[in-house]
Amino acid sequence: MKWRRRVAVIGTGQTVHARKRDDVSQQEMVREAARRALADAEMTARDIDAVVIANMELFEGRALPELWCAEGAAGAGKPVLKIATGGTSGTSGAIAGALQVASGMFDTVLVVGFEKQSEGQTTAGMALTDPMWDRHVASAAIGNFALSISQYMAARGVTEEQAARVAVKARRNAARNPYAHLQQPGLTVEQVLASSVLAWPVHMLEMCPTSDGACALVYAAEDVARRKCATPAWVRAVATRHDQPYIGDLDMRLLTMRTLRSAAREAYAQAGITEPLKQLDVAEIYEPVSYAELAWYEALGFCPEGEAGRLIEDGVTAMDGELPVNPSGGVLSTNPIGASGVIRTAEAALQIHGKGDTRQVDGASLALVTGYGVYAWSDVLILSSDPG
Amino acid sequence: MTGAVIIGVGQTAYEPAKPSQAIPEMVLEAVERALGDARIGMEAIDAVVTASVDLWDGRTASNIQVTEVVGAVMKPEARVAGDGLLAAIHAAMTVGAGAYGTVLVAAHCKMSEGQHWTCSSWAVDPICQQPLGLDFLSAAGLQARAYEQRHGVGASHWARVVEKNARSARANPLAPRGPDRSAADVLASSVIADPLRALDAAPATDGACVLILASPERARSLGSDTPVALLGAGYACEAHYLGDRDLTATDALGAASGRAYTMAGIDSPLRDIQVVECSEAFSYQELLWSEGLGLCPPGEGARLLEEGVTQPGGRLPVNPSGGMLGGSPFVVAGLARLAEAVLQVRGDAAGRQVGGVRRAIAHGTHGPAGQHHSVVVVGA
Numbered sequence: 001m002k003w004r005r006r007v008a009v010i011g012t013g014q015t016v017h018a019r020k021r022d023d024v025s026q027q028e029m030v031r032e033a034a035r036r037a038l039a040d041a042e043m044t045a046r047d048i049d050a051v052v053i054a055n056m057e058l059f060e061g062r063a064l065p066e067l068w069c070a071e072g073a074a075g076a077g078k079p080v081l082k083i084a085t086g087g088t089s090g091t092s093g094a095i096a097g098a099l100q101v102a103s104g105m106f107d108t109v110l111v112v113g114f115e116k117q118s119e120g121q122t123t124a125g126m127a128l129t130d131p132m133w134d135r136h137v138a139s140a141a142i143g144n145f146a147l148s149i150s151q152y153m154a155a156r157g158v159t160e161e162q163a164a165r166v167a168v169k170a171r172r173n174a175a176r177n178p179y180a181h182l183q184q185p186g187l188t189v190e191q192v193l194a195s196s197v198l199a200w201p202v203h204m205l206e207m208c209p210t211s212d213g214a215c216a217l218v219y220a221a222e223d224v225a226r227r228k229c230a231t232p233a234w235v236r237a238v239a240t241r242h243d244q245p246y247i248g249d250l251d252m253r254l255l256t257m258r259t260l261r262s263a264a265r266e267a268y269a270q271a272g273i274t275e276p277l278k279q280l281d282v283a284e285i286y287e288p289v290s291y292a293e294l295a296w297y298e299a300l301g302f303c304p305e306g307e308a309g310r311l312i313e314d315g316v317t318a319m320d321g322e323l324p325v326n327p328s329g330g331v332l333s334t335n336p337i338g339a340s341g342v343i344r345t346a347e348a349a350l351q352i353h354g355k356g357d358t359r360q361v362d363g364a365s366l367a368l369v370t371g372y373g374v375y376a377w378s379d380v381l382i383l384s385s386d387p388g
Numbered sequence: 389m390t391g392a393v394i395i396g397v398g399q400t401a402y403e404p405a406k407p408s409q410a411i412p413e414m415v416l417e418a419v420e421r422a423l424g425d426a427r428i429g430m431e432a433i434d435a436v437v438t439a440s441v442d443l444w445d446g447r448t449a450s451n452i453q454v455t456e457v458v459g460a461v462m463k464p465e466a467r468v469a470g471d472g473l474l475a476a477i478h479a480a481m482t483v484g485a486g487a488y489g490t491v492l493v494a495a496h497c498k499m500s501e502g503q504h505w506t507c508s509s510w511a512v513d514p515i516c517q518q519p520l521g522l523d524f525l526s527a528a529g530l531q532a533r534a535y536e537q538r539h540g541v542g543a544s545h546w547a548r549v550v551e552k553n554a555r556s557a558r559a560n561p562l563a564p565r566g567p568d569r570s571a572a573d574v575l576a577s578s579v580i581a582d583p584l585r586a587l588d589a590a591p592a593t594d595g596a597c598v599l600i601l602a603s604p605e606r607a608r609s610l611g612s613d614t615p616v617a618l619l620g621a622g623y624a625c626e627a628h629y630l631g632d633r634d635l636t637a638t639d640a641l642g643a644a645s646g647r648a649y650t651m652a653g654i655d656s657p658l659r660d661i662q663v664v665e666c667s668e669a670f671s672y673q674e675l676l677w678s679e680g681l682g683l684c685p686p687g688e689g690a691r692l693l694e695e696g697v698t699q700p701g702g703r704l705p706v707n708p709s710g711g712m713l714g715g716s717p718f719v720v721a722g723l724a725r726l727a728e729a730v731l732q733v734r735g736d737a738a739g740r741q742v743g744g745v746r747r748a749i750a751h752g753t754h755g756p757a758g759q760h761h762s763v764v765v766v767g768a
Contacts (some may be wrong), residue, residue, distance in 0.1 A: 002486050003487060004484065004485050017568050025515060028512075041476070051625075054440075056448065056449065056471065057442060057443070058443065058448045059448075061510065062511070063441060063442070063443040063508070063510040064441060064469065064511040064755065066470070066625070067511055067625070067754075067759055067760065068513045068628050070628075071627060071628055075625055076625065076627045076628075077622045077624060077626065077627075077639065077640070077643060078623040078624060078625065078643075078648075079622070079624055079625070079644075080623075080760070081468055081478060082468065082469045082470055083467065083468060083469070084442070084449065084469040085451065085465070085466065085467050086449040086452070092466050092467075094468055095466070099485045099487050100481050102485035103390075103481035103484035103485040104391075104485075105390070105484065128442075128446065128447045128448045129447065129448070129452070130453060130699060131446075131447075132410075219511075238487070239464070240435075240463075240464035240465065241462050241463065242460045242461065242465045243455070243457050243461055243462065244455070244456065244461060245453060245455045245456060258462070262462060276451075325627070373449075
């Protein structure tokens, strides 16, 4: 990676996430996360040069929400812009903020992602796809995943039980994260499989929740980062891939997940990673449904094709495994959409900062972040304690 | 310097409606023109930044529909949900960072398929302001009234902006065909948000605009013979609540232009700039933005117009393209201003060309009463 200058995450903060945060307005929710990130970076609003907001406004039934909410993110009087790319909004916002600092335009950028889904109707919003070809079959996240999952299961021999284990892992991890939405420490594989089928083979308890929440992170250029932060989380790689807009054009989506595969390969090359499972210390990946995590293991090169089920069965990605995946509980436990990618990035930075508390992975110094959105869009970031 | 140059420009014609084109087809037209202008193919594009706003498109993640036509399949794309000039500034930062060698920037809006003022009411705070019926139109009425009371500038002054820009638009083949508008026509049109009248508001139009940015090295290797440098850029967002702002002070515009001028080494825009393209969604705003851009002291925007400074052929023409009053759509407007500024610097603006342009200003805005502003300075 040859950027003009180095950039690091030096502070993170998030709200408590819940189905309904009716104790705060959208602006107040943004402020709650921003205030914590600034405090973590030992900064005040005055220290921030620019703000990036990540949000999918139609999920709240709003337009240009940054105009109202940016004040909650120290944005009044400052450069503010909003990134909105579906589910990848948060990771795309995180990438945008890093590039803005790398450009030299700003020394510090505050990125805040938020979603207050309790004030909107997300599935209705998601169904607002192409009015001529797609809308009459639009089924939002659950239905379109189900189509691809059954094909994935058949081709790779993944079982319902293996997928359920992903959900159990996520919720057990979430139980050690005081900010996570779903707190289900005692969840069992049997309970997941006994929960209602949303669209076969997806069960209620292995799908991500609908959450309200916000998450913020502070980026700084190298000189500021070294001055303000003991263990800056340096941005070592970013990569984005978008894909076809029609689900019918995305043949074998989960089987190939070519966007994630390509973005990961590029990011690994930027960061000098050749054996991701061995070299990475922790991963925060965007898994909206249990099966997606298994498919992403393969696309991310954690295992050969067809062995993702074994990875989860053997506990390789558990908290005490070789590569803990989603110590935070992941999207399966918390999904305020525009915030979800910022949460992944902030949680990865938190691990490098050594501030993970009960969800800390010992000695984490190289962390992978992914974002997923629309039908098959992918973002990848790699953070490291080593500036490179 | 932002470290980026502009190597290609493409705009559709701006029309009250484009019923024969879906949004992707409309955007493709601008993309093909920009690639043709840069004399490169899509394979030369490293990344894409789009600008669109979901509610105006009636779609979630409204960039999905243009993924293919902007060439973003298996490429990086970021979507700035706001004015197109902001997308260009963000793209310039990604080039300046060294992340990409070329970035295609595309903005679109089909105002004919939505209800602009109704959509805009969903952009104001939903607790205190939206229930009162505030939208971008009523906010503009309040700002125009405040401007009138502060500086004694009124409807008869800003009606002449409409007259000027409607006349300029007739020299712009991309602007919708419309009749000449005299100041008297404006003053005779119906009141839409006192003191603003129907002809004080920019018309609703459909269109798309695309620019191609590159690093100077990449521009050279691509054989670009007309690169225009992005010399400076700035943007800023003011407080949201109208009561928290001095509506006649344009603080955000001052911050945005101040930053852009510092980067570009501009001391006095009136002296150092030869043409300005600004986003005047309403006639009075061209006067107010002239002040915010530092072309004159506060309250003297009307004098600038009356003395002919901002007229075509004046010392510093403002909106020789016709501006927003000449037909640029919401979201597209700021990027279209940049496209026009680039054409002016290149000497390619045909019938609307201003003589001897070395540096030009492009300005974009969105939000109630110009809450958010962005400014770019381009030069040879």
